[in-house]
Amino acid sequence: MASDRLVCRECHRVNDPDNETCDACNSSSLTEDWAGYVVIAHPEDSRIASEMQVTEPGAYALKVR
Numbered sequence: 001m002a003s004d005r006l007v008c009r010e011c012h013r014v015n016d017p018d019n020e021t022c023d024a025c026n027s028s029s030l031t032e033d034w035a036g037y038v039v040i041a042h043p044e045d046s047r048i049a050s051e052m053q054v055t056e057p058g059a060y061a062l063k064v065r
Contacts, residue, residue, distance in 0.1 A: 004017050006031065006032060007030065007031055007032075007061040007064050008022035008030055008064075009027070009029040009031055010022065010025050010029055011024050011025045011027070012034075012052065012060045012061045012064055013025070013058055013060055013061075014037065014059040014060060014061055015030060024056060031064060031065065033064070033065040034061040034065065035063040036062025037059065037060075037061060037062070038052075038059070038060050038061075039060075040052075040054055040057055040058060041057050042057065043055055043057060
């Protein structure tokens, strides 16, 4: 379930709840306080990915606190 996951404060990537660092950027700044969920499959063709400055496919949070 997505609500059990941790999100990176740096890149907004959604990570598994047992991670201590982000899978994408290796940051240790993870939080449970986030909202919104978007899956980006083709960042090179996505306007949302462009707005979010996402270059890798994956699941991302829209708002991270």
